[in-house]
Amino acid sequence: MDEINLLDKKVQEYIYEHINADLVELRMKKSPFKNISSLQLVQQIQGKRIAQKKFPILFNNDQIIYPPHLNLEQASSQSTALFKQKIIEGKIGADLTGGMGIDTLFLSENRDKFYYVEPNLNLFNITKHNFKVLKKDNIVLENCSAEEFISKQKTGLDFIFMDPSRRDENKNKKILLEDLCPNVMEIKEQLFKLAPCVYIKLSPLLDIKRSIELLPIQKIYILSVKNEVKELIFKLHIDSFSNNPEIHCINLESNQPSFNFNYNEENRCLCSKLSVPKKYLYMPNASILKSGAFKLLGNSYQLDKLDNNTHIYTLDIKLENFPGRIFKVIDLNFQPNNYDVKKFNIITKNYPLNIDEIKKKYKLLEGGNLYLIFLKAKNKTYKIVCSLV
Known part of the structure; x- marks a missing residue:
């Protein structure tokens, strides 16, 4: 990719002007610039569009070059990268799976030295250019695999960060620890020879219980952004063998508090009392x-649970600082004929019909200010109209 041509003022103006354009249509058109293809322009427009929401720190800089879509998709968001910056300590660190460098960008802040490791030469060169634009002088760039880096690195590190690829050579998604690349299970002993702490970013679909059995995990951060789980961060420590890590449930870009506990506490805890729906419903966040x-959770906030398999709680009083959404009950038995409005935000929990079936049966549309929650409580089904507190 010709960086000089892409950074031309007229090309950058074109990219900004077409930020909301139909990319399929643009791809089919002939490029207005010599030596720059339509595909290259679309890649930059797509990158700029994603950066606007996912990593705004790059968006307003017209000297940034964006990599292909898959790299943008796999990169951490700015908010999750900033969170990692806050929880990881140490003066010298390394990102062994550098990618487009978002995590490196934030993790390198206020460090004496930080290593960026990336085997893909094209991606390496794009990120090298971007770091230069952003004046990241404390980053040492290594164009090699994680395995090559740890085999040749002689100097000790305070920490290592990794985001193993969750796709195989055929682009199929992988979830199991042993299927990831690099394979953490195979290189963990070498990693601990370089650093006492290893942080691994993993898929939200990963089996936490199985991971605890396989790895020396000290802490687990379950990171959600606006109530959608985006990533798991495992902190491995060379001396962690208890199989009882700290769990931190975080919902970024919300005003909800974190919910923290040790893994074995849940097994020792008694079940909450089951109850019919009361004045308020409490729905825990995704983390x-x-x-x-x-x-x-029920014991910590002294909540009653609606059903063992319905993970919604209830109380007659409104709590402050609950880590999730709180709903005020308006009607415990929704009847369509009682409502002029036909738009509701529909939620189902442990209910025999899914949302599409409910919309069809009751002739409803999604949206509006009210919530309609279909659930089971104490072996009875309810159709509850609520407002969000």
Whole structure:
């Protein structure tokens, strides 16, 4: 990719002007610039468009070059990278799976030295250019694989960060630890020879229980952004063998508090009392749902649970600082004829019909200000109209 041509003022103006254009249509058109293809222009427009929401730190800089879509998709968001910057300590670190460099960009901040490792030469050169534009002088760039880096690196590090690829050579998605590249299971002993702490970014679909059995995990961060689980961060430590890591449930870009506990606490906890729906319903955020801390959450906030398999809680009083959404009950038995409005935000929990079936049966549309929650509580089904508190 010719960086000089892409950074031409007229080319950058074209990219900005077409930020909201139909990319399929643009791809079919002839490029207005000599030596720059339509595909190259579309790649930059697509990158700029994604950066606007995912990593705004890059968006307003017209000297940034964007890599192909898959690299943009695999990169951490700015908010999750900033969170990692806050929790990881040490003066010298390395990102062994550098990619387009978003995590490196934030993790290198205020470090004496930080290594960026990336085997793909094209991606390496793009990121090298971007780091130069951003004046990241403390980053040492290594164009090699993670395995090559750890075999030749002689100097000790304070920490290592990795985001193993979750796709095989045929672009198929992989979830199991042993299927990732680099294979953490195979190189963990070498990693610990270089650094006492290793942080690994992993898929939200990963089995946490199995991972604890396989790796020396000290802490697990379940990171959601606006109530959608985006990534798991495992902190491995050379001396962690307890199989009882700290779990931190975080919902970024919300005002919800974190919910923290030790893994074994959930098993020792008693179940919450089951109850019919009361004045308020409490729905834990996505990070807590992923953690499986259903008994512990209920006990911590002294909540009643609607059903063992319905992970919604209830109380007659409104709590402050609950890590999730709170709904005020308006009607416990929704009847369509009682409502002029036909638009609801529909939620189902442990209910025999899915959302599409409910919309068809009751002739409803999605949207509006009210919520319609279909659920089971104490072996009885409810159709509850609520407002979000």
